[in-house]
Each structure stands twice: as structure tokens, then as C-alpha cells.
Amino acid sequence: MTNIAVIYYSSTGHVHALAEAVAEGAREAGAEVRLRRVPELAPEEVIRGQNAWNEHHEATKHSVPEATNEDLEWADGVALGTPTRFGLPSSQLKQFIDQTGPLWAAGKLADKTATAFTSTQNVHGGSEATLLSLNNVFYHWGAIIVPPGNTESVTFAAGGNPYGVSYPSGDGTVMMPEAVKAAARHQGNRLARFTSRLLQDTESESPAELERVS
Template identity: 65%
Template sequence: MPRIAVIYYSSTGHVRQLAQAVADGAQQTGAEVRLREVAELAPEHVIRQQEAWWTHYRAGLDAPKAALEDLEWADGFAFGTPTRFGLPAAQLKQFLDTTGGLWARGALADKAATTFTSAQNAHGGQESTILALNNLLYHWGAVVVPPGYTDASVFGAGGNPYGTSYTSGDAVAELPEAVRAAARHQGRRLASYAAKLAAVGEPIAA
């Protein structure tokens, strides 16, 4: 069965919940999954100014952190981030910016990959964040696996074919089951294609 790395950054917990649902979906196919959060970059005095951020930060201090080895180990990747002005969060971007060595060796090519996000507003940059994050995957030579409109759960979560997204509003709350269902479908779909690509074996020759 495939090995899937679900790597994310979450400031208040919504993306963490999405990541867990994606991981659950991949595990439902029998995949081996590593769920990893990237390190926080913001200074503590800034985090303390927002109660939800501070609470989430403290709760995740002992959580396993993402490492480059997780990417090399995996047959497929799922990356999650909140939107930051229509772009991925700096915390996730910083981690991804350290992958140059793996990229140069071709260690990230020909693997399945997918992305997901959350924003406070319905038009807060969810689609542009996913598309911006996918630019990295093109450079890697990864095979982008979007959810598309391949399952009814995608429509139930708002109908984003690029990747599961959640409009959080101002409240910190549990994700609706409809959104979790869409994220689980995305995880299953990723694992399915990762298994197919891994079964092919050798990368496509130039």
C-alpha cells in the first residue's frame, strides 16, 4: 500500500482538522500515513495576542513536526495551509523552500500530490492559495491529484474542484461533517493515485 505524507500549517485549528480528515481518508484505503505539522515561525508575543492562535499553538507543541525525510519516504503528499492574502502561509512556504536538495535529485518527481486550505471569508483567496501552492508541485514534477467533481461530497463542502476548502468565519469550531467528508474523499483519491504511480516503478525517462 502507498505511503502518504499529510503536511500542513494551522494557526487556529481549522487546517489541522482538514489535515486529519485527509489522513483518515488515505488510511481508509490501507495507506500508511504520516500526519505532520510544520514549525511555527511567528514570535510568541504575537501569537499570544490572539486567543485561538495561542490555544492551538500550545496544544500542538508536542505534535510531530514535518521533516524532509517525510517527503522522501512518501509516495504521495497532501499539503494544507490557511490563506494569507490569497497565498500559502509563510510557515508552510518556509518548509517547502528547504526542499531544493530533494528536488535536485528528482526525489519528489512522479509522486501524487494534492492541496487544501481554509480562509475566514468565502472569497478570501481559497482557490488562489491552492493554485499558488500547486505551482511548487509543477516544479517538482509531481502528479497533481485534485478532487475535481468526482464525488457528491465535493458539492456538499462547497464545490471546490481544486482542493477541499473551508470558510471558517470568526468562530473557532469543529468542521462540519460535510467538509470532513470531502477531505476524506480527497485523501482516498490521493492514496489511490499514489498507489498506481508507485506500482509503475521507475520514473518516466526523458
């Protein structure tokens, strides 16, 4: 079975909703999925001072396990999600990424598939820059990037971002349109399907063929 890790940070719930949809799509493709949130860095008093942030934090801090390097090592494919912070990933997700050095040094992140998704307040709020910055991480890992591209009509209905699903949250409510969730499910499904194909191709190769590739 294909193992997919969906690892994300969400402050008010938009990226969490995307992560759940990505995970659902991967499961529909037959994958075993681990949905994981990265640890929160902000002080509790800061979180409590913002209603939407505090509500989401309380709703998920016990129901969604925290991500670890073991989840990455277990996974055949990885989906990373984050809100946009000035065109970059959130500090919470970045800290998690910064702690993957031991896996990278041991070559345990190479040849995995990877994809990314994001949310920002405005349509032109830096979503594409954020997704491309996460792709830079995948390049360093030696991962194989599986973007949604413009491969299904659902991606156009959700804004047509070929790099990854991106949701402009607007007024901050979490009433995410079904079209966006459908695009996220497609992205997770596509990640799982291509991961499964790669695993099958690798298993079918002889040791001599694998030696030539490496």
C-alpha cells in the first residue's frame, strides 16, 4: 500500500480544511494516509487573543497528531500545506522543515513524491510564491514534484493554480467552496496515484537496472 503524509500548519482553519480534502483524495486512490499538523510556535496568550485562531487551535490540538520526522520517513509521498506569509511558508511549517536535516543527510527524503497547497487572504496574496518556495525544499530533498497542473476541470473551478491548490480566504470565514475542496481532493488523489505507479515501477526493476539508475 502507498503511504501518504499530509503535513500542514493552519491558524484559523483554512489550510486544515484543504489538508483534510487532500487526505481524502489520497485515501480514495487507495493510499494509507497520515494527517499531521506541525507544532504551534505562538504563545497561548497570543492565540487566545484572536477568536478564530483560538477556536481552531482548541479544536485540533488534541484531535490531530503533531508531525514528526518519523512520519516523513514512513511516507512514500508527502503533501505540505501552509498559509502564505509574505509569499513564504509560515514559520511553524518552516521550523518543521528545518528539522528534517538528519533525514535529508541520510538520503531518506530522496525519491519521494511531493506536492504543496496553501491559503492566503487575497487572490494575489503570494500563494504562487509560497508554493514555489516549497518546491525549492522538494528539490533539495531529491523528491519528485507532483503538481495538480491543469489536468482536470476541477482545478479551473478552484482558480486554476497549476502549482497547487490555493484558497483566497477573503473575510476569514472557513466556509470553503466545494469546488476548492474538490480540487484539493484531486491533488491528493493525483499524488497517491503517481506515487503508487512509481513504487510499482521500482519494485518491478531488477537490481542491475536499479544500479544503472543510481
